[in-house]
Amino acid sequence: MEKIRIGTRGSKLALWQADHVAALLKQGGIESEIITIDTKGDKILDVSISKIGSKGVFTEEIEEQLQLGNIDIAVHSAKDMQSELPQGFELIAFTEREVVNDVLVGMDMCLSLDKEDIVVGTSSTRRVALLKHFYPHVKTVSVRGNLQTRIAKMKDGVCDALLLAYAGVHRMDYDDMIISKLPLDKFIPPVGQGSVAVECYTSLHEEKRQAIRKYVNHENTEKRLRCERGFLKTLQGGCSIPVFGLADLQEDTLTIKGGIVDLEGTKIIRKRIMGSAENAESIGRELAEEVLKAGGDKILEDIKEKLNQKQTHESK
Numbered sequence: 001m002e003k004i005r006i007g008t009r010g011s012k013l014a015l016w017q018a019d020h021v022a023a024l025l026k027q028g029g030i031e032s033e034i035i036t037i038d039t040k041g042d043k044i045l046d047v048s049i050s051k052i053g054s055k056g057v058f059t060e061e062i063e064e065q066l067q068l069g070n071i072d073i074a075v076h077s078a079k080d081m082q083s084e085l086p087q088g089f090e091l092i093a094f095t096e097r098e099v100v101n102d103v104l105v106g107m108d109m110c111l112s113l114d115k116e117d118i119v120v121g122t123s124s125t126r127r128v129a130l131l132k133h134f135y136p137h138v139k140t141v142s143v144r145g146n147l148q149t150r151i152a153k154m155k156d157g158v159c160d161a162l163l164l165a166y167a168g169v170h171r172m173d174y175d176d177m178i179i180s181k182l183p184l185d186k187f188i189p190p191v192g193q194g195s196v197a198v199e200c201y202t203s204l205h206e207e208k209r210q211a212i213r214k215y216v217n218h219e220n221t222e223k224r225l226r227c228e229r230g231f232l233k234t235l236q237g238g239c240s241i242p243v244f245g246l247a248d249l250q251e252d253t254l255t256i257k258g259g260i261v262d263l264e265g266t267k268i269i270r271k272r273i274m275g276s277a278e279n280a281e282s283i284g285r286e287l288a289e290e291v292l293k294a295g296g297d298k299i300l301e302d303i304k305e306k307l308n309q310k311q312t313h314e315s316k
């Protein structure tokens with residue numbers, strides 16, 4: 001078989017992920033080559049993602065290369081992938097998920113979210129809203145950029161600590177700076193956190209597709225992620241909406257908990273359901289229906305309105 005050409009963004013985290021997939025293929029005796037692609041999201045660093053519009057800013061150029069056949073697969077953090085991909089694209093493998101929690105990262109190991117005047121850097125609406133809900137005294141500042149940039153900003157004194165995904169912190173070798181792991185009963189992570197997803201276009205050669213499924217895909221992770229992504233699809237939550245969802249798989253039983261919190265952190269809706277792993281996606285969808293019925297529809301509407309207002313206001 002010919003070499004598998006892996007497309008990826010050029011950030012350190014993205015390259016780690018591409019290397020990881022290449023290593024899994026290598027274990028199966030398959031050669032690959034990594035091709036770096038620049039995206040709009042990499043070029044625009046001074047505007048927050050929720051303002052430039054989240055849809056596909058990190059994926060458009062990569063999908064173009066998939067479609068042109070210049071790369072066979074693209075590798076992404078699973079949680080950064082929209083719930084609905086453009087026509088002809090699909091996710092065909094998910095790497096084994098690691099620790100899913102968010103972590104508090106900083107230089108002072110004694111720091112805690114209970115500290116009165118703590119300032120936490122994050123630009124995720126989910127993290128800001130959950131902090132407002134569970135730790136209303138915590139002040140937040142927006143800190144964007146890749147992990148290295150964010151840590152540099154923290155060291156410059158922009159904030160006392162950062163709230164980040166364990167997965168990224170660990171992959172970038174910053175474990176020494178992890179102060180604490182946030183509990184999953186409060187900080188339910190976003191859909192897909194901790195796994196790397198492989199995307200392809202319909203034209204991918206069948207032999208390559210099978211090899212990728214065989215050596216890169218982790219079945220337990222895949223079921224959990226398909227369930228979570230079903231949830232996200234029904235909620236229509238883009239990455240600027242504070243939606244969270246986490247599925248667990250024991251034997252053949254999937255359990256998914258998830259919900260939504262408003263931007264002020266005043267209203268939070270959380271639900272949990274179980275079902276057979278065979279129906280992964282529909283279980284996720286069912287959970288979303290429950291969340292919507294319990295008032296999630298209203299929260300979602302309000303958030304979309306607010307984000308729209310913010311956008312029109314800022315473009316004037």
Ligand SMILES: NCc1[nH]cc(CCC(=O)O)c1CC(=O)O
Binds near residue numbers: 078165166192194196
């Ligand atoms: N939002 C950016 C992003 N995309 C993937 C990761 C980390 C890796 C992962 O969650 O799989 C991060 C950093 C973070 O949220 O702290």
